[in-house]
Amino acid sequence: MxxxxxxxxxxxxxxxxxxxxxxxxxxxxxxxxxxxxxxxxxxxxxxxxxxxxxxxxxxxxxxxxxxxxxxxxxxxxxxxxxxxxxxxxxxxxxxxxxxxxxxxxxxxxxxxxxxxxxxxxxxxxxxxxxxxxxxxxxxxxxxxxxxxxxxxFDLPERGLNINANIMWNTVKSILKGEKIKAPVNEYRxxxxxxxxxxxxxxxxxxxxxxxxxGSKNDLSRYEVVKLIFEEMGLSERIDELLFKDSEKYKENPRDIRLNTDKLKQYGIEFKDTNEGIKQCITDYKLNL
Ligand SMILES: NC(=O)c1ccc[n+]([C@@H]2O[C@H](COP(=O)([O-])OP(=O)(O)OC[C@H]3O[C@@H](n4cnc5c(N)ncnc54)[C@H](OP(=O)(O)O)[C@@H]3O)[C@@H](O)[C@H]2O)c1
CATH class of the missing domain: 3.40.50.720 (NAD(P)-binding Rossmann-like Domain)
Structure with a gap:
């Protein structure tokens, strides 16, 4: 070994x-x-x-x-x-x-x-x-x-550590009933x-x-959070809890995405972010 x-x-x-x-x-x-x-x-x-x-x-x-x-x-x-x-x-x-x-x-x-x-x-x-x-x-x-x-991103699992990430931050805010501010001009x-x-x-x-x-991603941060709501069957709570932040990064949109084609040549590839989000929600059976 x-x-x-x-x-x-x-x-x-x-x-x-x-x-x-x-x-x-x-x-x-x-x-x-x-x-x-x-x-x-x-x-x-x-x-x-x-x-x-x-x-x-x-x-x-x-x-x-x-x-x-x-x-x-x-x-x-x-x-x-x-x-x-x-x-x-x-x-x-x-x-x-x-x-x-x-x-x-x-x-x-x-x-x-x-x-x-x-x-x-x-x-x-x-x-x-x-x-x-x-x-x-x-x-x-x-x-x-x-x-x-x-x-x-991931969700908490017994015995494993968790950090701030788009999935857990969103789920936490939903649980607490807190509003989430998500920029439309940020791509990661x-x-x-x-x-x-x-x-x-x-x-x-x-x-x-x-x-x-990592994953390719065509969605803005706002769209990813919206997708999490939708996939969790909580579309009706979007207006209440999700705030579309159009001001942040308005002048200089933030785009720090990585091109991962080099790894793909070696057979290491990932689902796009939207598919990864759906997979995570399915794995944790959060699609209510
Ligand atoms: N998670 C992401 O999205 C992400 C994205 C890009 C890059 N990375 C990189 O991937 C790596 C792993 O990330 P992660 O998310 O697992 O981070 P993490 O949960 O913060 O893990 C990093 C660990 O390093 C420990 N550490 C801090 N100072 C140390 C020291 N002096 N000696 C030994 N250990 C020390 C921390 O311990 P304490 O908590 O006790 O301080 C922590 O458990 C990091 O290098 C990070 O920069 C992560």
């Missing part, structure tokens, strides 16, 4: 990965308490001891506002922590998957979808951290896949986390390099 070490093991992605692949790989999934990626010695000792075939480096501070407000902490974890992981991987000949983000394109004026050759212009600390880590890691280790995620890739996890082992078989991963 191949050995996989996960950093950020208690997070949204890793708890799903570990649950899905528990019988396929010997997995060591370490939360911040067991493995603080900023501790260079602890990182080296832990990786040397487990001697993994693969390391999936998912640990990060991924909250954009927090990173902007605490750039030093963000840099220490998102950049220096990633360097510690890469150096340790190099030491034991482990192959590394670094999870990056669509947010590296947040400052690009031109619209997405962006492919892997497009020059990223990050304008947040989080996006800058991810891009800097990508570039530094390439100098340290050749056995490296950089995988830029779109925005993942939004991908069902289950789909991402299910194809993730294929990454280990493709050439090293940078890849964009």
């Amino acid at each position: 191949k050995k996989v070490l996960l950093t950020g093991g208690n997070g949204f992605f890793c708890t799903r990965f570990a649950s899905h692949y528990k019988d396929k790989y010997e997995i060591l999934s370490l939360g911040k308490k067991e493995l603080d990626v900023t501790d260079e010695k602890q990182v080296l000792d832990t990786i040397m001891k487990f001697n993994p075939d693969y390391v999936i480096h998912a640990a990060a501070i991924a909250v954009t506002d927090y990173c902007n407000e605490h750039p030093d902490i963000a840099y220490k974890i998102n950049v220096k922590g990633s360097l510690n992981i890469a150096k340790a991987c190099k030491e034991v000949n482990a192959k590394l998957v670094f999870i990056s983000s669509e947010q590296v394109f947040n400052g690009n004026i031109e619209s997405g979808p962006y492919d892997e050759f497009h020059k990223p212009v990050p304008n947040t600390v989080y996006g800058q951290n991810k891009l800097e880590a990508e570039n530094l890691l390439k100098e340290i280790i050749e056995e490296l896949w950089i995988v830029r995620f779109t925005w993942l 890739g939004m991908t069902y986390a289950k789909e991402v996890v299910e194809v993730f082992d294929k990454i280990f078989e493709i050439p090293y390099g940078t890849y964009h991963l």
Whole structure:
């Protein structure tokens, strides 16, 4: 059995990965308490001891506002922590998957979808951290896949972590009877986390390099939220709970979608966002 070490093991992605692949790989999934990626010695000792075939480096501070407000902490974890992981991987000949983000394109004026050759212009600390880590890691280790995620969505599951995402945010607001403000001028890739996890082992078989991963999406953020209402059989509550925000991003529409054709060449593909949303609602039997 191949050995996989996960950093950020208690997070949204890793708890799903570990649950899905528990019988396929010997997995060591370490939360911040067991493995603080900023501790260079602890990182080296832990990786040397487990001697993994693969390391999936998912640990990060991924909250954009927090990173902007605490750039030093963000840099220490998102950049220096990633360097510690890469150096340790190099030491034991482990192959590394670094999870990056669509947010590296947040400052690009031109619209997405962006492919892997497009020059990223990050304008947040989080996006800058991810891009800097990508570039530094390439100098340290050749056995490296950089995988830029779109925005993942899912619903809470027992024992698994959940983060803010379009599906759960919408369902929570509906449960609380709170109004949702959704921009019509915002376009992002939004991908069902289950789909991402299910194809993730294929990454280990493709050439090293940078890849964009996730769903194509032709719907604005407003249209995605509306679709969730409709698929849940709650169309009659749209007027009451969903506010169409036409002002936000009016002057400069936000479009940070990723072109994921490169991965498609290797047989790794995803449903479009609208299909992923429908699948998620069906899986959780929320189509009332
Ligand atoms: N989810 C998405 O939509 C999305 C989109 C694009 C990219 N990504 C990237 O994908 C990766 C996984 O995302 P996710 O959604 O699973 O994020 P997540 O739930 O926030 O998981 C990240 C984990 O990293 C841990 N962590 C923070 N500081 C650490 C440290 N010093 N040492 C070790 N672990 C530390 C966090 O622990 P605490 O919670 O205890 O701080 C958290 O459990 C991240 O790199 C993220 O940037 C995610």
